[in-house]
Amino acid sequence: MRVDRRSFIIALLITTTLPVRGWAADAPLVAITAIVEHPALDACRDGVIEGLKQQGVAAETTYESAQGQPATAAQIARSFVGMAPAVIVAISTPSAQAAASATKDIPIVFTAVTDPVGAGLVTDLARPGGNVTGLSDLSPLAQHLDLILEISPQVKTLGIPYNPGEANAVTLLRLMTGYANERGIQVVEATASKSADVVAAARSLAGQVDAIYVPTDNTIVSALESLIVVARQAKIPVFSGDTDSVARGCIGSIGFDYFQVGVQTAAIVARVLKGEKPGDLAVEVAQGTDLVLNPTAAAAFGVTIPEAVLSRAAKIVGA
Incomplete structure (x- = not known):
């Protein structure tokens, strides 16, 4: 049966912002945020969710968009910190910067970030250190x-x-x-x-x-x-x-196919959920041209x- 994309997203937003954590009380919470909603970033988010399933990760997810407002991105990041998720997935540079400013403890996996070093997210792509790693989508x-x-x-x-x-x-x-x-x-x-x-x-x-x-x-x-x-x-x-x-x-x-960028990102998230430290995971580059x-x-x-x-x-x- 074909599910309307808009209906799916609405259902996702409704079910994942409930105060009680989903269908499994012990499932890790993965909090996903993006600076704005547009097809590429939406596809990336959907790829992350699908990729976690492909990785066999039984995680609960929640999603928030900053609607293009950096101040809102900062509010979302602080809200996520209060939820104490297992991982924060930040889609886009502004959202990743907001998350990195909000916490030095909760693991952060960024994606769809052009220049992680220039954005101040990491100092070394090969060994990021700290609580942040992720995936770069530097355009060809x-x-x-x-x-x-x-x-x-x-x-x-x-x-x-x-x-x-x-x-x-x-x-x-x-x-x-x-x-x-x-x-x-x-x-x-x-x-x-x-x-x-x-x-x-x-x-x-x-x-x-x-x-x-x-x-x-x-x-x-x-x-x-x-x-x-x-x-x-x-x-x-x-x-x-x-x-x-x-x-x-x-x-x-x-x-890139940004859905596949999300899937690739999910593989990094899965490694963090399985116990690896973000600071030990090299920043990856999106695949496909x-x-x-x-x-x-x-x-x-x-x-x-x-x-x-x-x-x-x-x-x-x-x-």
């Missing part, structure tokens, strides 16, 4: 730029909207700017500190850039559809740092994806 940025130029070789200026308050976004901007400069491409920045600012950021790029690259910045991705509307009106092709955003209107991306394309979205921007690129796609959406 050089491949992303190659893809943009293969589909739109005329690009000389590249717009990058980002939230300067997200450490992961700042790192991605810096790295992509370096790759772009090596290829003689000018990067134009557009800042958005909250989802409501994304439209203005997109409009500021109109007439200034030949293409827009949306990094794995949770603020920008959470309001992606509004950016797409502005870009289509201006006929500025949009490419993304995550593959889930391709189905939402971006032309293409090379990246699938090419996902959306020819329909490309056409809406006035772009045709070359057959040589289409033939390499692991998945074509929007057709």
Whole structure:
């Protein structure tokens, strides 16, 4: 029987926020939080829950979203500490930073974090120390730029909207700017500190850039559809740092299946639940680099994806 995804999530939220712990009194509690709800992070959360089942872990889970608000992320982290879970799973850099600030005792496993060292979560990827470890989803940025130029070789200026308050976004901007400069491409920045600012950021790029690259910045991705509307009106092709955003209107991306990122994260959580110390577990890197394309979205921007690129796609959406 097919279960509606929205119904499943609602049921999950209802059943896992009850004051009495689930179906097994001795089941460890895994508290999961994300900075915001959007397809990539939602898929990651679902992958964590499914991955725990695959690992044979009979854990109870609870989930809270910060709805894009760092202050709420901090409140959730403190609330989780009061619940004394066996592990906190923090999805995204802001949520991981909030959890790490809230406790030095409860094990924390982060995921969907671009730069764990730059974000101050760990000092050494090989041996994190302390109570924190997890999984990095650093995007294959050089491949992303190659893809943009293969589909739109005329690009000389590249717009990058980002939230300067997200450490992961700042790192991605810096790295992509370096790759772009090596290829003689000018990067134009557009800042958005909250989802409501994304439209203005997109409009500021109109007439200034030949293409827009949306990094794995949770603020920008959470309001992606509004950016797409502005870009289509201006006929500025949009490419993304995550593959889930391709189905939402971006032309293409090379990246991870975030459900599988969650499954990979669950394997780390299982090791912690079985007694290993987070500080002894090396930070892992997400696996998989699938090419996902959306020819329909490309056409809406006035772009045709070359057959040589289409033939390499692991998945074509929007057709």
